[in-house]
Amino acid sequence: MAPDKLNDMIAIPSSGQDASKCDAYLGCQDRYLRVVRENKQISEGSCEAAISALTFAKHPTDKKKRDVVYGTSAGSVGAFSMTVGAGGEITRKYAAVPAARAAAVTSITTCDVKADGMPHIVLSRDDGSVEFHAVGGAGGGNMSGDDGNNPTPIWKASVNETVTAIGVGAITGTETDEIVLSTYSGKIISFSQNENASANNVVPNMLTGKIDMSAKKESKKETPPPASETSEADRAASQDVLAAKVKEVKKELDSLRDALAAKQKDYMTKVNGANNSSPSKPAVAVTSEFHVRSKWELEGSACLGLVLEVDAPIDTVCLRSDVALEIFDEVEREAANIVVSMGSPQLQVSHTAGDEKSNTTSVASGSKTLCVIRPSDSSSTRLEVHFRPLEGHPGEIQAFITPKLVPRTAQLKTFPVHALCLHQRIAGTEIEWERLPMSTLRLTGAFLARDVHSWMFALLPGVPESLTTEFGVLYFKNTFVGSYLFIRYSKGEAEFKSENISTLAIIRETVTREATQRKIAVKLASDPLPDSMVHTLRLLHPLVGRQLKLVQQLKILDALKEIEGQEEDRSFLNEEHKQILASANSIQTDMRLQPKRTGYLKSLIIRLYKDRDMFKGEVSPVAKLKELDHLLDNYDEKQLELFFK
Numbered sequence: 259m260a261p262d263k264l265n266d267m268i269a270i271p272s273s274g275q276d277a278s279k280c281d282a283y284l285g286c287q288d289r290y291l292r293v294v295r296e297n298k299q300i301s302e303g304s305c306e307a308a309i310s311a312l313t314f315a316k317h318p319t320d321k322k323k324r325d326v327v328y329g330t331s332a333g334s335v336g337a338f339s340m341t342v343g344a345g346g347e348i349t350r351k352y353a354a355v356p357a358a359r360a361a362a363v364t365s366i367t368t369c370d371v372k373a374d375g376m377p378h379i380v381l382s383r384d385d386g387s388v389e390f391h392a393v394g395g396a397g398g399g400n401m402s403g404d405d406g407n408n409p410t411p412i413w414k415a416s417v418n419e420t421v422t423a424i425g426v427g428a429i430t431g432t433e434t435d436e437i438v439l440s441t442y443s444g445k446i447i448s449f450s451q452n453e454n455a456s457a458n459n460v461v462p463n464m465l466t467g468k469i470d471m472s473a474k475k476e477s478k479k480e481t482p483p484p485a486s487e488t489s490e491a492d493r494a495a496s497q498d499v500l501a502a503k504v505k506e507v508k509k510e511l512d513s514l515r516d517a518l519a520a521k522q523k524d525y526m527t528k529v530n531g532a533n534n535s536s537p538s539k540p541a542v543a544v545t546s547e548f549h550v551r552s553k554w555e556l557e558g559s560a561c562l563g564l565v566l567e568v569d570a571p572i573d574t575v576c577l578r579s580d581v582a583l584e585i586f587d588e589v590e591r592e593a594a595n596i597v598v599s600m601g602s603p604q605l606q607v608s609h610t611a612g613d614e615k616s617n618t619t620s621v622a623s624g625s626k627t628l629c630v631i632r633p634s635d636s637s638s639t640r641l642e643v644h645f646r647p648l649e650g651h652p653g654e655i656q657a658f659i660t661p662k663l664v665p666r667t668a669q670l671k672t673f674p675v676h677a678l679c680l681h682q683r684i685a686g687t688e689i690e691w692e693r694l695p696m697s698t699l700r701l702t703g704a705f706l707a708r709d710v711h712s713w714m715f716a717l718l719p720g721v722p723e724s725l726t727t728e729f730g731v732l733y734f735k736n737t738f739v740g741s742y743l744f745i746r747y748s749k750g751e752a753e754f755k756s757e758n759i760s761t762l763a764i765i766r767e768t769v770t771r772e773a774t775q776r777k778i779a780v781k782l783a784s785d786p787l788p789d790s791m792v793h794t795l796r797l798l799h800p801l802v803g804r805q806l807k808l809v810q811q812l813k814i815l816d817a818l819k820e821i822e823g824q825e826e827d828r829s830f831l832n833e834e835h836k837q838i839l840a841s842a843n844s845i846q847t848d849m850r851l852q853p854k855r856t857g858y859l860k861s862l863i864i865r866l867y868k869d870r871d872m873f874k875g876e877v878s879p880v881a882k883l884k885e886l887d888h889l890l891d892n893y894d895e896k897q898l899e900l901f902f903k
Contacts, residue, residue: 262288262722266312285309304685307332315368315377329363354408361385369426382421443569546667554673560738561644570661575631581653583645650764652677681734683720695789699762701752703780710747713772740797757790763869786873
């Protein structure tokens with residue numbers, strides 16, 4: 259029914275009179291919202307990112323109109339409008355893209371907290387954030403988006419773990435609605451309105467509290483009195499009932515703790531006996547009883563993000579990779595609240611067992627990256643770390659997750675690193691392809707369209723596992739360099755276009771290797787354009803220039819620091835120098851990352867030169883590579899472009 263993975267789906271009546279007939283709205287991984295009636299697709303609309311959550315809202319004045327509200331994996335929020343009883347067409351209403359990187363939207367709903375017929379948006383994110391957005395202005399507005407305003411976030415909280423579902427309604431009382439949500443570890447949390455907050459505020463200051471869902475059946479049968487009839491005596495009585503219930507729960511918790519301690523003591527006795535290797539002491543076999551939720555995807559900041567979430571506090575995560583990866587430096591680690599201990603692939607990894615004796619496990623000599631990560635917070639159940647690999651080197655990352663549980667067990671999760679791992683799938687309508695200087699790589703041979711599709715699935719992220727048509731068309735963007743990739747294939751032929759020669763070289767290497775393994779004869783023809791290389795260099799110039807400017811700012815900063823220590827009046831400084839002084843901390847922090855970032859950019863440019871010669875059927879001379887390396891150390895944009903020409 260849909261050419262790519264379905265992330266969410268909702269059904270909306272297609273006719274105002276017959277509620278049994280519905281249209282299905284599909285939120286797809288390929289950045290499209292599709293409308294299906296019976297067994298046919300009747301409409302579709304492209305979005306700015308893969309849709310991760312869907313809901314709908316009624317129009318405040320027109321009963322025939324609906325708004326399909328969505329959240330995306332990039333953290334944006336948007337809406338399409340539709341009319342009940344019409345042909346199923348959808349039109350864009352708005353799209354609110356966050357200025358900074360935001361976590362993916364995991365759940366979304368609409369509500370009317372002011373009871374004035376104006377629905378607003380409540381959403382949750384992958385990092386545990388819960389947000390309230392007013393549509394049509396910070397103080398109100400309408401869901402129709404007729405005034406052209408995007409949703410405005412006016413309240414935010416965090417539960418520090420992934421929110422799996424969210425809803426709004428009367429939960430613990432009848433006076434006001436509350437936001438209730440469930441988390442990955444099984445918690446049910448409610449956010450209620452502060453009674454003393456201003457009535458003009460859409461969402462007053464909210465207080466968090468965990469809800470006891472075990473209400474007595476007798477209380478469910480009673481009809482709660484109106485808020486105006488609630489007396490102080492009733493409030494006091496309800497407080498006494500609540501206090502008694504809390505006391506009863508605490509007593510039950512104490513009993514469970516005692517039972518748990520007894521079980522742990524019994525287990526440790528058996529484990530110690532088994533480790534003493536006595537024939538009379540039985541060995542204890544254990545299984546992993548915790549669950550791990552993982553997410554491995556390319557993020558908007560041109561890096562690969564790994565998120566691991568466990569339903570128990572995390573002790574350590576050991577990472578092993580056969581691909582060279584740059585784990586972001588101390589700045590990013592502190593922001594993520596993690597401690598990273600780098601190791602050597604030649605060393606052994608020590609693991610402490612329950613009897614405090616260490617068992618060592620040798621690591622494969624092919625490991626390029628090895629580290630142990632620990633959350634800074636000992637009670638944290640979530641861990642997030644970011645990597646940036648160099649494209650053209652496929653492999654995998656293995657993560658060994660060990661929580662703070664007895665008995666001590668671990669789980670292994672494996673994540674692929676694609677050869678073009680920094681490429682993100684986009685909608686083809688976003689780009690004016692005819693204006694780009696695209697080089698071409700053509701492939702012909704005795705292969706099927708599904709063969710090429712399987713090669714693309716191994717080469718690029720975001721490609722569906724199966725091909726549902728007789729041909730395939732894919733569009734990608736390199737999130738780091740900014741170049742584009744167009745792919746079209748069918749039975750016996752395939753075409754690849756990009757202004758980045760290195761991208762086509764990686765495709766050529768992968769396709770040749772995969773075809774050889776399957777014993778499929780293929781012919782390759784290429785048409786590299788000189789303008790393509792110049793275009794790619796000009797995409798890289800701002801990235802290199804940013805690093806060079808950082809070095810210059812640091813030199814100026816050292817001189818300004820001396821002036822700052824000697825002169826109290828600094829009004830004679832120009833605006834640029836004042837800005838450098840104000841940004842002193844960020845400049846010094848970025849300089850710690852500057853050598854790695856500069857080296858990464860140099861490797862991209864050197865590979866571009868080698869790939870240029872490869873398409874000519876030549877091998878880059880060593881003398882030329884040394885000359886290029888010297889030129890990159892004394893970077894000049896015009897000289898570099900002349901060198902490539």
